Amino acid sequence: MADFHVRSDSVDVEQIMGQIRTRIREKRGAxxxxxxxxxxxxxKLERFLDxxxxxxxxxxxxxxxxxxxxxxxxxxxxxDTLFESPRPWLRRVRRALAPILRLFMNPDRLxxxxxxxxxxxxxxxxxxxxxxxxxxLYYEVVHNLVLEITRLGIDVQNLKMRVESLSxxxxxxxxxxxxxxxxxQRRGSESPRMPEPGPRPPESVRYADGPRAPDSQSQGAxxxxxxxxxxxxxxxxxxxxxxxxxxxxxxxxxxxxxxxPGQNLASSPGGTPGPVGGSNxxxxxxxxxxGGRNASMxxxxxxxxxxxxxxxxxxxxxx
Amino acid sequence: xxxAVVVQRYGADINGGAELHARYxxxxxxxxxxxxxxxxxxRDYITWKNEWPPGEERINGVRxxxxxxxKPRDPHDFGRRSHLVFERPHSVADELAxxxxxxxxxxxxxxHLARTEAEVDFFVFFSYRYYHSWxxxxxxxxxxxxxxxxxxDPAAGVSxxxxxxxxxxxxxxxxxxxxxLIEAVSGRTGPGVVVGVGSEIPDQPQPGRFRKKFDVRxxxxxxxxxxxxxxxxxxxxxxxGRYATMNPRGLDLVLxxxxxxxxxxxxxxxxxxxxxDEDKFDAIAASDVLVMPSRYESLSMVALEAWALGRxxxxxxxxxxxxxxxxxxxxxxxxxxxxxxxEALYALEGAGPIGGPFGRxxxxxxxxxxxxxxxxxxxxxxxxxxxxxxxxxxxxxxxxWMARRKRDRPPAAAVVDAVKAGPVVx
Numbered sequence: 001m002a003d004f005h006v007r008s009d010s011v012d013v014e015q016i017m018g019q020i021r022t023r024i025r026e027k028r029g030a031x032x033x034x035x036x037x038x039x040x041x042x043x044k045l046e047r048f049l050d051x052x053x054x055x056x057x058x059x060x061x062x063x064x065x066x067x068x069x070x071x072x073x074x075x076x077x078x079x080d081t082l083f084e085s086p087r088p089w090l091r092r093v094r095r096a097l098a099p100i101l102r103l104f105m106n107p108d109r110l111x112x113x114x115x116x117x118x119x120x121x122x123x124x125x126x127x128x129x130x131x132x133x134x135x136x137l138y139y140e141v142v143h144n145l146v147l148e149i150t151r152l153g154i155d156v157q158n159l160k161m162r163v164e165s166l167s168x169x170x171x172x173x174x175x176x177x178x179x180x181x182x183x184x185q186r187r188g189s190e191s192p193r194m195p196e197p198g199p200r201p202p203e204s205v206r207y208a209d210g211p212r213a214p215d216s217q218s219q220g221a222x223x224x225x226x227x228x229x230x231x232x233x234x235x236x237x238x239x240x241x242x243x244x245x246x247x248x249x250x251x252x253x254x255x256x257x258x259x260x261p262g263q264n265l266a267s268s269p270g271g272t273p274g275p276v277g278g279s280n281x282x283x284x285x286x287x288x289x290x291g292g293r294n295a296s297m298x299x300x301x302x303x304x305x306x307x308x309x310x311x312x313x314x315x316x317x318x319x
Numbered sequence: 320x321x322x323a324v325v326v327q328r329y330g331a332d333i334n335g336g337a338e339l340h341a342r343y344x345x346x347x348x349x350x351x352x353x354x355x356x357x358x359x360x361x362r363d364y365i366t367w368k369n370e371w372p373p374g375e376e377r378i379n380g381v382r383x384x385x386x387x388x389x390k391p392r393d394p395h396d397f398g399r400r401s402h403l404v405f406e407r408p409h410s411v412a413d414e415l416a417x418x419x420x421x422x423x424x425x426x427x428x429x430x431h432l433a434r435t436e437a438e439v440d441f442f443v444f445f446s447y448r449y450y451h452s453w454x455x456x457x458x459x460x461x462x463x464x465x466x467x468x469x470x471x472d473p474a475a476g477v478s479x480x481x482x483x484x485x486x487x488x489x490x491x492x493x494x495x496x497x498x499x500l501i502e503a504v505s506g507r508t509g510p511g512v513v514v515g516v517g518s519e520i521p522d523q524p525q526p527g528r529f530r531k532k533f534d535v536r537x538x539x540x541x542x543x544x545x546x547x548x549x550x551x552x553x554x555x556x557x558x559x560g561r562y563a564t565m566n567p568r569g570l571d572l573v574l575x576x577x578x579x580x581x582x583x584x585x586x587x588x589x590x591x592x593x594x595x596d597e598d599k600f601d602a603i604a605a606s607d608v609l610v611m612p613s614r615y616e617s618l619s620m621v622a623l624e625a626w627a628l629g630r631x632x633x634x635x636x637x638x639x640x641x642x643x644x645x646x647x648x649x650x651x652x653x654x655x656x657x658x659x660x661x662e663a664l665y666a667l668e669g670a671g672p673i674g675g676p677f678g679r680x681x682x683x684x685x686x687x688x689x690x691x692x693x694x695x696x697x698x699x700x701x702x703x704x705x706x707x708x709x710x711x712x713x714x715x716x717x718x719x720w721m722a723r724r725k726r727d728r729p730p731a732a733a734v735v736d737a738v739k740a741g742p743v744v745x
Contacts, residue, residue, distance in 0.1 A: 020659055
């Protein structure tokens with residue numbers, strides 16, 4: 001989810017929507033419209049890749065149901081076939097009248113054509129049989145392909161989920177890193193004091209990737225009012241005052257903790273400190289959600305003993 | 320000044336958008352003029368069955384005169400005629416038959432308007448698409464003020480409404496988008512003003528009371544209205560389910576209103592049923608953000624109520640009116656896809672940095688444009704103006720017997736589709 005940086009009441013709907021769309025485009029990697037995504041989602045391939053839809057006994061089932069095609073009837077054909085008959089007297093009459101028939105037509109051409117047809121039928125049947133012998137092999141190949149594609153599909157889905165999980169962790173770590181850096185700089189600008197127990201101010205969040213108003217915090221100019229913030233602004237690059245030993249110790253402890261493996265505090269580019277402070281309650285008095293955006297960071301961060309501790313696992317990444 | 324508010328249904332317990340709008344306007348104008356409501360005996364907007372007795376009664380101090388509906392609506396016949404008029408080339412006769420089929424058919428009401436024209440200064444008609452408005456405005460065109468309550472649906476493209484839009488003395492629009500739509504389909508250029516409607520907002524809503532009464536502990540987004548597919552609720556459930564998966568500690572969803580669609584069983588979706596006004600306002604005040612998933616709205620009263628209570632609104636950006644209101648009021652965000660919904664809802668959480676400013680902007684927007692003194696003043700100024708200016712003239716006559724039967728009217732949906740869409744941003 002995006003971070004927001006808003007000054008006072010000067011929110012602008014279209015500007016924030018523009019930031020949201022930019023962020024969505026970056027997340028997607030390609031600017032698909034919702035309709036295009038729906039179309040992609042509706043492609044039948046997805047069903048094909050469903051491992052539950054694949055029958056492992058496909059080849060056996062095919063073999064069981066397979067029936068060899070029967071031999072075609074034999075059509076023996078000779079020059080006399082046209083004049084044959086089961087009745088001998090009729091056969092004789094036909095032969096006797098054959099010369100008269102030849103006066104009107106040429107039955108030899110008809111006999112020749114039918115003879116060729118008989119040979120074509122025999123050839124076709126032979127080829128058809130050969131193809132039938134090959135079918136089980138094709139089925140087996142297709143079956144194996146389906147299995148492999150299904151397996152790959154599941155692998156791809158698993159990898160996608162892992163990427164999403166890692167992405168959300170990275171996102172959280174970056175935000176946490178930025179906030180910690182901001183904390184260091186803000187502390188530097190304050191007079192040294194002991195950490196006080198009390199309500200933990202929420203993290204002020206910002207939209208890091210959208211067009212911004214001039215950031216007075218990073219330029220040392222007086223800051224405008226920042227929503228959800230009660231901390232004094234302008235501390236980002238301000239000259240730091242001499243610190244007490246205690247403050248120095250705290251800083252050392254912080255550095256040591258930063259160097260621990262698995263932490264990613266200084267990795268985010270442009271880590272301008274976000275303002276810290278503000279109320280931990282919502283407008284109508286109900287407490288802000290624990291572990292939510294506002295509870296993820298506090299003054300306790302540099303003490304190292306707070307509930308967040310050093311854990312890499314976010315309480316709530318909103319992802 | 321004597322005014323008559325003419326509306327299809329009227330009652331203290333009727334919560335339909337246009338009907339509630341009419342009641343609020345009648346009750347508030349009654350503080351400045353003598354107001355009588357002319358309506359039907361129908362309570363159900365699907366059948367228009369006569370359920371109240373004809374005659375006079377008083378509701379919240381306003382005199383109401385009811386007239387019987389001559390025939391109830393046949394939904395099958397209406398559906399068939401709607402398909403013809405909206406989707407296929409047709410004739411004027413087809414459109415008139417469609418209007419009769421839609422109802423509420425009350426010739427007695429129309430005759431009463433013509434009979435009392437001399438006694439009344441202005442007739443304020445609500446909802447252009449019904450029988451009473453079309454026939455009523457034709458009966459008293461010189462004194463007709465129309466509150467169209469038009470949405471971007473095919474009915475706005477039915478050709479018989481063009482002369483009515485052009486011929487009414489004044490149009491009181493709910494939004495700039497509605498005005499743009501009506502002016503585009505009818506070519507109207509006469510007097511008109513974007514007014515909208517206010518709401519009876521309690522001074523001290525108590526969010527804690529709602530949380531205690533309904534045992535709601537977590538921060539939540541709220542939907543108030545009929546839980547219906549036509550209101551975009553199915554899409555809302557789908558989007559919210561996905562949002563809840565992505566944000567295990569994000570907002571819950573509380574649904575308030577009568578239920579037409581089944582509410583999905585989900586640990587983070589809570590259905591309270593229909594609530595009294597007191598509970599409803601408590602609920603809105605307790606929420607972090609109001610969600611308006613409907614694609615068809617001429618004015619969302621509940622969005623105005625949320626703004627009046629300082630709550631931001633997350634609207635469906637495919638509804639021009641809602642989108643325009645959100646942009647003009649700077650009081651929330653809108654979405655056109657799931658990704659936008661999730662990001663915008665995340666951004667508007669009460670504990671976030673922009674929910675508060677949007678809520679404050681919304682409250683100011685409501686105060687400047689939709690507070691009752693502003694609404695009342697706009698109506699009264701329009702009446703004064705109409706009194707000063709002469710009437711433009713008679714309405715275009717209905718075509719003759721032969722011309723009415725010529726199938727030369729384009730599908731109404733195509734007429735509306737041809738009108739440029741999008742919010743009007745000044």
